Amino acid sequence: MQESAIKRWALHIFLAATLAFMLAPILIVVVNSFNASAFNAWPPHGFTLDWYRKVLANPAFQRGTVNSLIIGVISTAIVLVLGTPIAYALARIRLRGVTGLKAILFAPLIVPRVAIGFAMFVLFVALGTATGLRLYGTFTGVILAHCVLMLPFVVAILTVSFGEVDPIVEEAARDLGASPIAAFRLAVLPQIKGALLVSGIFAFITSFDEVETTLFVVRPAVNTLPVEMYHFLEQYQDPTIAALSTLLIAFTFFIALAVPFAVKGNELLRMMTSGKQ
Known part of the structure; x- marks a missing residue:
């Protein structure tokens, strides 16, 4: 018993140390956002809110935030519309060559995003030269670039969820006279709404935070917030970015914690805690 208690306490200490190690960078950023020093001196020399005022008054950050929200919402809607039928097909239909299809579909997960960004840049410029289609430097x-990055995550999450839905429910709806689309909408979609919400949140955060690929396909007029932050760091080294990062951390936690509760009360929370789909 004593040896078991020692092991349990050792495990708790190890987990606490691991959690502290993971949270330390975030805590340092948050603390530094109130640093009175203009040169990120550590430990902080005082307390100030000037950096937050500077962030909120910066036109580039304002424009980048609006652009990021527009791009994030539209690209999330697109990947959900495209990813849902793809995931359904992968979970329900057995086709030859599906392995090759999955390799192409999930390639953005393993290819460096810098390489994807450069490939997108070359593709957009080539299309513009050959056909006059303007994609480079446009919303x-x-x-489109963000959709390529986000689609594999959405498909992966939804494929697992579709695999957990009993096909008998859909077949029963078909036997009762529902069309294939109606059976899917009425019998299948309600059972994966939690997965749709989770994948949508994940896709939006991925788009909002994307910088490596975006750098290759934007122009100043459509710069996203992460790109504006990158350019700001090239010129300044004060705690302004720490203040903006703190606001983004709070924004991310708000999305992750508040949105699930907005889905029919606490239905999603009950689903997660009960382990039922």
């Missing part, structure tokens, strides 16, 4: 081009 459409950035949204």
